Amino acid sequence: MTAVVETEGLTKFYGGRRGLEDLDLEIRPGEVFGYLGPNGAGKTTTIRLLLDVIRPTRGRMTVLGQDPRQAGVRSRIGYLPGELALEGREKAREFLAFLGAVRDGVPKGRIEALAERLEADLSVPMGKLSKGNRQKVGLIQAFMHEPEFLILDEPTSGLDPLVQQEFLAMVREVRASGRTVLMSSHVLAEVEDVSDRVGIVRGGRLVAVEDISALREKAVRQVEFHFDAPVPREAFENLPGVRELRVEGAGLRCTIDGRPDALIKAAARFTVVHMVSAEPDLEEIFLTYYSQSEEGEARDAHAGVEEPA
Numbered sequence: 671m672t673a674v675v676e677t678e679g680l681t682k683f684y685g686g687r688r689g690l691e692d693l694d695l696e697i698r699p700g701e702v703f704g705y706l707g708p709n710g711a712g713k714t715t716t717i718r719l720l721l722d723v724i725r726p727t728r729g730r731m732t733v734l735g736q737d738p739r740q741a742g743v744r745s746r747i748g749y750l751p752g753e754l755a756l757e758g759r760e761k762a763r764e765f766l767a768f769l770g771a772v773r774d775g776v777p778k779g780r781i782e783a784l785a786e787r788l789e790a791d792l793s794v795p796m797g798k799l800s801k802g803n804r805q806k807v808g809l810i811q812a813f814m815h816e817p818e819f820l821i822l823d824e825p826t827s828g829l830d831p832l833v834q835q836e837f838l839a840m841v842r843e844v845r846a847s848g849r850t851v852l853m854s855s856h857v858l859a860e861v862e863d864v865s866d867r868v869g870i871v872r873g874g875r876l877v878a879v880e881d882i883s884a885l886r887e888k889a890v891r892q893v894e895f896h897f898d899a900p901v902p903r904e905a906f907e908n909l910p911g912v913r914e915l916r917v918e919g920a921g922l923r924c925t926i927d928g929r930p931d932a933l934i935k936a937a938a939r940f941t942v943v944h945m946v947s948a949e950p951d952l953e954e955i956f957l958t959y960y961s962q963s964e965e966g967e968a969r970d971a972h973a974g975v976e977e978p979a
C-alpha cells in the first residue's frame with residue numbers, strides 16, 4: 671500500500687537556522703500518527719513542507735503518493751494550522767458555508783452537525799471569535815469535506831476537556847473510515863489515546879518513531895500510595911522499574927520506569943486507601959528513554975531541555 675507521507679532526508683534551514691534536518695518519515699494509510707515535540711522542535715516546519723507552504727532546502731517527499739507541488743494534492747487534505755488567522759466581520763457560519771461551497775464533498779448539514787458536536791458558536795463575527803471558538807472553526811473546516819488525510823497542528827490547544835474528548839472521537843471516526851491523520855502536539859497525553867504511532871522530534875531531528883503501546887511502557891510516572899497503616903520499606907525495595915523510593919509511615923512515593931506491575935502487586939499485599947499516578951511527562955520520557963538507549967541522542971535531548979522555549 672502506498673504511504674500517505676514518505677520523506678527522505680527532508681531538510682529545511684531558515685537562513686542558518688535549522689528548522690528540520692534529514693527527516694525520514696513514513697505515515698501509513700489508515701493510521702493516526704502523533705507528532706510530538708517541544709516548542710521549536712520542527713513540527714510546524716514539517717507540516718508546512720508537506721503542504722508546500724514552504725519549500726525544502728533539500729530532500730524529497732511524497733504526500734498521498736504525489737509531489738506536494740502537484741495540483742490536486744491539497745484538496746485531498748484537511749488542514750488545521752497551528753495559528754489560525756481569522757478576521758473580519760463576516761460570521762463564522764458564512765465563512766464556513768463559503769468554504770463548503772468552493773470545496774467538493776461537503777454534505778448538507780455537515781457544518782452545523784460538526785458545530786453542534788464541538789459546541790461552536792457560529793453566529794460570532796470571525797474577528798471576534800474567542801481562542802476556543804476559533805480553534806473549533808478551524809477544526810470544522812479541516813473535517814467538513816471528509817478529506818483522505820487530515821493534518822492537524824496542535825489541534826487540542828484552547829479546547830476544554832469535554833470538547834477535546836469529542837474531537838478525539840471525531841479522529842477515531844476518521845480512522846475507522848480508513849482515512850489517515852497526522853496530529854502534532856507538545857503534550858503526549860493529548861495524543862496518546864488516539865495515536866497508533868508517535869514520532870518524537872526535537873531540535874529539528876526525528877529522534878524516535880514508536881508504537882504508542884511501546885512508548886507508554888517506557889513512560890516515567892510519579893506514583894503515590896496511601897495505606898491504612900504504616901508499611902515496611904523492604905517490601906518495596908529492588909522492584910523492577912522503581913526508583914526514588916520514599917516510604918514514610920503509611921505513605922509511599924516513587925518513580926516508575928515502564929510497567930507498574932511489580933509495584934502494584936507489592937502494594938496489593940497491604941490495604942491501599944488511595945493512589946495517585948501522575949500522567950507521564952514528555953520531557954521525562956526523553957530523559958529516561960534516551961539516556962538509556964541512545965547515547966548520542968541523549969546528549970542532544972539533555973542539551974535541548976535547558977534551551978529557552
Ligand SMILES: Nc1ncnc2c1ncn2[C@@H]1O[C@H](COP(=O)(O)OP(=O)(O)OP(=O)(O)O)[C@@H](O)[C@H]1O
Nearest residue numbers: 684687688689707708709710711712713714715716
Ligand atoms: N519563518 C522562520 N524563520 C526563521 N526561523 C524559523 C521560522 N519558522 C521556524 N523557525 C525556527 O525553526 C525551528 C523549528 O520551528 P517550528 O515552528 O517548526 O517548531 P514547532 O515544533 O512547530 O514548535 P511550536 O510548537 O512552537 O510551533 C525553531 O528553531 C524556529 O525558531
